[in-house]
Amino acid sequence: MSKRKERIRIGQGPRIYRKASAEQPEKLPGLYLHIPFCRRKCDYCDFYSVAATDDKARQYTQALIAHLEEAAGIVHSQIETVYIGGGTPAMLGIKNLSLLLGTVRKLFKLAANPEITVELNPESTDKALLKSLKKAGCNRISIGIQSAVDDELKRLGRLHSFEDAKKAFKIAREVGFKNISVDLMYGIEGQTADSLAYSLSEILSLDPEHISCYGLKVEENTPLWRRREKAELPDDDAQAVFYETVCETLGRAGYTHYEISNFAKPGYASRHNLKYWRLEPYLGFGPGAHSDFGSRRFSYVRSVDAYIEGIKNGGEIIDYMEDVPQKERAAEYLMLRLRLSEGFAPSEYMRLFSKNFEPIEAKLREYEEQGLARYDGRWALTTKGFLLSNSIISSLI
């Protein structure tokens, strides 16, 4: 793997942004804008985020805009999706958020019917914010509800109650959002089969278009990691049961399980996230944001100040950059496609990578016998297989 750090000046875009590659044939890119601010960091979160001040928020917005301007000079294709995530994007303030969305629309050619998502947390979501987002072109929001049980929310270190979440959801509907996603978490400290069933039914009663459902993972260097011995965390076997409950319940309620952790009503799968999984191009902006553009993966420094400084003065902001060799693209393809229930067609794999598919097929057949994989012209994992996807995929790559 060729990992190298390059000293690049921001004005020298073409050195990072390259033309579309074989695996990304004429796919329209998505943009990701990272807002690295939080009021309080959740106990389980190891994303990069810091506390925000008005001043910092303003400086940061300007840096992002400068960065977007620069990229716009290089990216000539249309943009299909925009995703503003965090952190807590609302921490930027209504004005700055609207400005950002406006800038994106001004600088880039948006495709017809783009998907423009903003992540929101219940406690920092109000009517004014939702209205101005709507006005700025945002047509999809993702609310981090996580659980319908307040005690569980507390243990996660979240700042909202389920009541707050319900309120935020209802306002969003009132304001006119027709595509709302909510996050649900399983494997929370103290969570039981009953409390999970309760959260599921409460969330279903909100009738969102899209549900992301993540298992809690104890990441190193988080408060939860430090108290993991004492925490009453459901073990892997319990999490597996929870996961199956989630899949079953949401399936019955009419949601398609289109990715390991994502469920959507027909037509509402996240187009932005699908880009990650289908190896389509995306450009990330902001500290710690990742891009895959022109066969090249790169990310920016995980520091707001270094990022702002770099953009302002043309210093180095690349944290990591890799021209992904074809062989690894093949591995990425398997790894990401097998997260999707649509899976992949062997013919596409062979066409893209000119690789022998037989050894992989032999393994997949074994997994099929064990009820972990399925084949109907395309290979994909079953629910049981999703749960074991690391073991399965690592044996294939």
Place this chain on the structure above:
Amino acid sequence: MTSATLDLVSVRQPSEPDEGSGSEGSWAERLAHEAYRQAPEVYIRIDFPEYDNFGRPQFAIDCGCLLLHMSIIWMCVGYSQMTSVSTFSKIFSICYNYFIKPQSGGGRSLQDISKIRNFSIIAHIDHGKSTLADRLLELCHAVDEREKEDRILDNMDLERERGITIKARAVKLNYKAADGEDYILNLIDTPGHVDFNYEVSRSLAACEGALLVVDAAQGIEAQTLANTYLAIDAGLEVLPVINKIDLASADPERTAREIEDIIGIPAEDAPRISAKNGINVESVLEYIVNNIPAPKGDPGAPLKALIFDSQYDSYKGVIVYIRVFDGVLREGDLVRMMATGAEYEVVEVGYLKPLGMEKSGELAPGEVGYFTASIKNVQDTRVGDTVTHVENPTPQALPGYRKVQPMVFSGIYPSDGAKYPDLRDALEKLRLNDASLTFEPENSVALGYGFRCGFLGLLHMEVIQERLEREFNLDLITTAPSVVYKVRYTDGHEEMIDNPLKFPDATVLDSAAEPFVSAKILVPSGYTGNIMELCQERRGIFKDMKYIDTDRVELHYELPLNEIIYDFFDALKSRTRGYASLDYELLDYRESDLVKLDVLLNGEVVDALSFIVHRDKAYARGRKITEKLKENIPRQLFEIPIQAAIGSRIIARETVKALRKDVLAKCYGGDITRKKKLLEKQKEGKKRMRSLGSVDVPQEAFMAVLKLDD
């Protein structure tokens, strides 16, 4: 002894030697000339530390410290291969002519035999043998302070850590006694472990006396007792020395009584010393001179010398450590090893000094020293063999020689199959120095290609394994140690079996016999019950129990060796808080109800885990091994039954449940690289496991079943 420092002479070989003029030789000659001009008597070190771009060695000769009364050529090679032997021999001969020859001639008269004392030190681990040896060396000014790096007699790291001297060494000391006479004291070190009983007996056979060092606080231990009896049987004068008298818990009088009661030798005059703090150590030297008899021997008789150790040196070949009984051994002599029949021309003869060797040109009766003869292989210089002249040989070899037979066998495999050739090279190198190590290739379905290795005992096995891992940087998997079984087939023929895989099927097995040992265990009387229970569990046959004094007991058991090699030492230690000591010797083979226990993973036999066990123990062992495996085999995509079986009968079963969840739920904002790395790491982890059929087994699982602690 005087010493002085000389300006360092270091001359580099010209990088492009002029062609044709024998440039390397002439360069070396110039260098040697220069060195000789500066210091006519000098100790030279030749290093071959680097190679030039063409792979030729870059010579550098350092003429370092000046030791006026001796000249040693000490050569080190930075790398094992040498590009040009002729270049090397040229340099060697030049150095020899300049430095050695002028001094080695000159008609030295034979050493006065009445002024020689040859002795060993017998002591239990930690009773202070090495410390006492250091003190004696100091008192005889055998080493100067600068060179005194903690313990001199123990050369190997491993020995130092374990506090056990594994390979015998010897040193010649000069001592001016109270009577005004100069004496030569040859201290012959002995290995201190039951595995090396035979080597100890040969070292003792080279001596006239032995110091019995006993810790004044701990008293006599089983090992000491065994070696003391060996010394007494060999007719040695055994002189007790009571050490560590400075300890608060020391009771020298009681220790003296114990020596008298148990061993039956007078101990009231035994020097009471503290080797560590240098208390009364001089008296030991006088004690040696006055009480150990001088050797006897006839310089005119045919040569008769005992090999008590040998060591491989990459320049000189095997260095053979000997004690001369009759005749004189000189450089240039043609000699024969009487048991192996090997014949050689002696190249070099000399004495053994703490930090190397001192050429003497000859060894006379009573003397202890070494010779070299370009011997390639220690297999030719067996411990206990007799060296004699090819012309005029002695009619009678020295008694006591026997070819050592390995008692414990184990399969050794590289954990990375590609390292098989490295393992073979490493074993071959170790065998150069260790005639008792045997090995032959074997292969296992589970572990791939490896070697079936034979060892003198468990410690020997551990030492070899550790040396392979440390000195040769190998990562090993070893199979459970096995003893050699004698099996009789139904057709009447018999076979010795050292590998469980070769154990015959019940249908063709008539009977099987296993080796029994006679074991003596010394234990504080409070623990007697524990030990009797342990021996009972290990199928021991109680023979005898003696009270050594009011609170120490000697237990005598007959035990199957098979039970001793299976974590007996650990059990002994843990049940007596480390106070018990054990000694054993091979007794005989006895018929026994033995079965082969197989381990099955997912229905398939894992050959590397099979072992032979007494039928009564099979169930417990089977249960334990399946439990251990369950703990060590990670959950996989499917359920894995782990079974222990005798033939087709399953006697124990555990199950590794199928893995339920192994998934990266979240796609971190498009951070695919991180995810990819995690999966690659997982893949690497899997590669390090052994794939047995469809089951991935980590190496730790193999190791864990070898250590089934109670």
